[in-house]
Amino acid sequence: MRKDRKPQPIYPSVEIVDIAAEGKAIAKIDNMIVFVPFVVPGDIVDLQLSRKKKNYAEGKPVRFEKYSDIRTEAFCEHFGVCGGCKWQILPYQEQLRYKHKQVEDNLTRIGKVDLPEIQPILGSEKTEFYRNKLEFTFSNKKWLTWEQVQSGVTFDNMNAVGFHIPGCFDKVLEVNKCWLQDDVSNQLRNFVREYCYAKEYTFFDLRNRGGLMRTLIIRTSTTGELMVIVIFYDDEKEKHEDLLNAIAEKFPQITSLLYIINQKANDTITDQEVLTWKGNDYIYEEMEGLKFKIGPKSFYQTNSEQAYNLYKITRDFAGLTGNELVYDLYTGTGTIANFVARNARKVVGIEYVEDAIEDAKFNSQNNKIENTLFYAGDMKDILTQDFINEHGKPDVIITDPPRAGMHDNVIEAILFAEPERVVYVSCNPATQARDLNLLDAKYKVEKVQPVDMFPHTHHVENVVLLIKK
Numbered sequence: 001m002r003k004d005r006k007p008q009p010i011y012p013s014v015e016i017v018d019i020a021a022e023g024k025a026i027a028k029i030d031n032m033i034v035f036v037p038f039v040v041p042g043d044i045v046d047l048q049l050s051r052k053k054k055n056y057a058e059g060k061p062v063r064f065e066k067y068s069d070i071r072t073e074a075f076c077e078h079f080g081v082c083g084g085c086k087w088q089i090l091p092y093q094e095q096l097r098y099k100h101k102q103v104e105d106n107l108t109r110i111g112k113v114d115l116p117e118i119q120p121i122l123g124s125e126k127t128e129f130y131r132n133k134l135e136f137t138f139s140n141k142k143w144l145t146w147e148q149v150q151s152g153v154t155f156d157n158m159n160a161v162g163f164h165i166p167g168c169f170d171k172v173l174e175v176n177k178c179w180l181q182d183d184v185s186n187q188l189r190n191f192v193r194e195y196c197y198a199k200e201y202t203f204f205d206l207r208n209r210g211g212l213m214r215t216l217i218i219r220t221s222t223t224g225e226l227m228v229i230v231i232f233y234d235d236e237k238e239k240h241e242d243l244l245n246a247i248a249e250k251f252p253q254i255t256s257l258l259y260i261i262n263q264k265a266n267d268t269i270t271d272q273e274v275l276t277w278k279g280n281d282y283i284y285e286e287m288e289g290l291k292f293k294i295g296p297k298s299f300y301q302t303n304s305e306q307a308y309n310l311y312k313i314t315r316d317f318a319g320l321t322g323n324e325l326v327y328d329l330y331t332g333t334g335t336i337a338n339f340v341a342r343n344a345r346k347v348v349g350i351e352y353v354e355d356a357i358e359d360a361k362f363n364s365q366n367n368k369i370e371n372t373l374f375y376a377g378d379m380k381d382i383l384t385q386d387f388i389n390e391h392g393k394p395d396v397i398i399t400d401p402p403r404a405g406m407h408d409n410v411i412e413a414i415l416f417a418e419p420e421r422v423v424y425v426s427c428n429p430a431t432q433a434r435d436l437n438l439l440d441a442k443y444k445v446e447k448v449q450p451v452d453m454f455p456h457t458h459h460v461e462n463v464v465l466l467i468k469k
Contacts, residue, residue, distance in 0.1 A: 008049040013065055016043040019098045021105065021430070023086055023458025027059070034059045038080055040090050042068025070094055075128075076179050081145055083166035084180070085456040096121050096452060099460040103429045103450045107464075111433035113440045118448040122313075124306045127455040131180045131302045132220050132285075136161050136189050137267075138196075138203040138213035139172035159203040161193045161216065170206040185218045188228060188251060192216060195246055204233050212236060215267055219294065222304050225283035227256035229296050231269065235261050244277045255279045258296055270297050270353070287311065290367050292335055297355050299332045303453045307335075310425070310451050310461060314398060315340050317423045317447060317465040324395035327417070329383065329410065334360025334374060336398055336425075341369045348391055349374045350382050380409035385416055394419045405431030411438045418442065422466040427453075429462045436464065444469050 011029050016039045018026040024035040027047060033056045039045060045061035052058075074080070074088040087095050100121040107115055124130060142160035162175030177186050196203070196213055204211040215231035228247060232240055240259060248257055257278035260269055274281065274296045285292045285300060287308050294300050301307030314336060318326065320343035328337040331349030333356050341347045341364070349372065351357050357376040364372045373391075375382055379401075388394075397419045399406065405428065406414075414422060422443060426432035429450075436445060443466035451461040 008052070008059075010046055010048045010062060012046045014045055014047040016041050016045065016068070019090075019458075021102050021458070024058075029057075032057055036061060037086065038089070040068050040071050040094075042070055077177065078173060078175060081143070081165070082163055082173055082175070084163065087456045087458065092123065092127055092455060095455065096123050099452055099458070100450055102458070102460055103448070103462050106429040106433045107436065107445075107448065109433075110430055111436045111440075111445075113436050113445055115445055116447060118450065121450040121452055121460070122306075122309060124303060124452050124455050126303075126305060128179045129182055130306070130455065132222075132300070132304045133302050134178065134181045134185055134218050136175070136216045136218075137164055137172050138211070138215065139170065140203045140205050140211060141170050141172065143168065143171040143173045157197070159197070161189060161196075161203070161213070181218065182220050184220070184226065184251070184253070188218055188247070189216060191250055192230075192243070192247065195243060199239070199242070201239060201243070202234070209265070210234070212239060214262060217296070219283060219296075221283050221285045221294065223284050223286050223291075225255045226251075226253055227258065227283045227294075227296065228254050229269075229274070230257075230259045231262050231267075232259065233261075233263060235263070248278050256281060256283050260296075270355070287339060290338060290363075292333065292338070292363050293359055293366065294333070295355070295359060297353075298359055299353075299356060300335065301453065306451065306453050310453070310463070311336055311339050313449050313451065313463050314423050314425055315343065317421070317449075317463060318343075318396050318398060319421060320344050320396065325392050327383075327394040327397045327419070329379060329397065329399040329406075330401045331360060331374065332356050332400075334363050334372065336400065337372055337374070338363050338367060338369055340398070341372050344396075345371065347372045348394070350379055351376060352378055380407040383410055383413045385413070388413065388417050393417050396421045396423065398423045398425070400425040401431075403428040403431065405435050408438070411435060414439065415442055418468060420468050424464045424466065426462050426464070427459065429460065432462060432464065436466070439466060442469055443467065 014027045016025045025039045027034045044066040046063040047059045048062045049059045138161045142158045143165045160172045160174040162173045165171040202211040204214045212234045214233040217229040219227040260272045282295045326344045326347045328349040331351045337347045337349040354376040357374045360374045446467045447465040449463045453461045
């Protein structure tokens with residue numbers, strides 16, 4: 001028989017003093033660090049611990065005694081329940097300050113390498129409606145807010161379409177308005193929801209595996225194109241067709257209407273057949289006259305306008321004169337490779353996902369770029385000494401790895417190749433710092449430029465230029 005846990009004590013009048021690397025704020029109680037969500041430095045709260053470990057604790061505010069002078073009002077009705085945009089209550093300039101500090105702390109504490117002065121973080125011009133892709137989940141397990149539970153109202157319809165609740169894998173928050181993507185995204189999601197309610201379509205049951213509606217993915221681009229992907233679980237042709245026709249009629253601006261029948265246990269679509277209902281099976285993004293094809297499975301930086309600034313910094317750090325052999329590691333759909341190709345002699349791109357490499361090749365052909373080569377496979381298996389001997393030692397390596405950073409074998413290959421410059425683009429300054437420490441054997445950090453791609457979150461991108469010692 002399970003013992004009921006004793007409620008943790010409440011500590012009155014605790015001041016929030018800082019923000020941690022993962023976005024939660026910090027308080028101190030008797031020299032113990034406590035991580036607290038949805039507060040900002042300067043708030044004074046009555047704090048209840050929710051979890052206590054040997055070296056730290058986690059807590060939640062149960063009462064605000066005084067609000068911080070820097071605190072601002074959250075603009076989203078779902079703030080505090082939805083897992084995203086947790087920094088809405090922090091003014092944007094303060095967000096940038098803490099992100100800059102996060103980069104500096106990681107590179108200093110983990111990297112332990114000599115650093116130049118870190119350039120001021122480049123903020124995003126758009127802080128709302130800046131994403132080009134969102135994914136909404138259908139569930140028959142609606143998350144009820146505290147207010148809804150306390151209301152005593154019985155909810156006959158427990159279907160919802162929106163975002164997963166953090167820590168509850170099968171619970172979904174019903175989203176009315178999201179501020180992350182162009183408002184057409186809200187219009188589409190809400191239309192599909194109401195249509196499915198009216199037609200009594202079933203929503204996915206994650207635990208028991210059943211239901212018609214599973215996921216809705218919406219992609220927009222700066223060219224004005226619009227892709228909508230409807231993912232069904234049950235294979236009911238007539239219902240699929242009725243919904244897709246209704247979407248096409250209501251939103252004639254859709255240029256790519258696709259659907260998938262995914263009956264796997266997980267939501268990933270990389271191994272699924274994508275069927276075209278209307279228009280093309282891709283949309284385009286554009287930069288400096290270059291057009292980049294984006295398919296339903298393609299990775300593309302989710303903040304298009306800030307991605308352009310990120311790539312310009314990358315190209316500038318590469319210092320290309322037109323004579324260089326460039327290796328672009330983790331090239332994805334070849335966006336960076338094709339973006340810098342006109343300034344290089346030759347660019348060799350490597351990427352794990354085969355579909356992405358096919359898009360990269362298409363993007364080169366479509367833009368009449370003839371000095372690129374692309375290879376698909378695991379980076380640590382492709383980028384070997386034999387590969388480098390065959391294609392030539394690069395003058396510049398650009399690397400943009402996933403959050404986990406680079407495999408040790410990849411770092412060894414870079415040290416073997418000995419390019420004059422390495423431009424390291426990272427979405428995780430902690431793993432970037434670890435890799436910089438390993439590259440320190442032959443390289444020194446010349447420039448550091450943080451870039452904010454995701455306003456109102458703790459995430460930060462960082463570009464580092466390394467020069468051979």
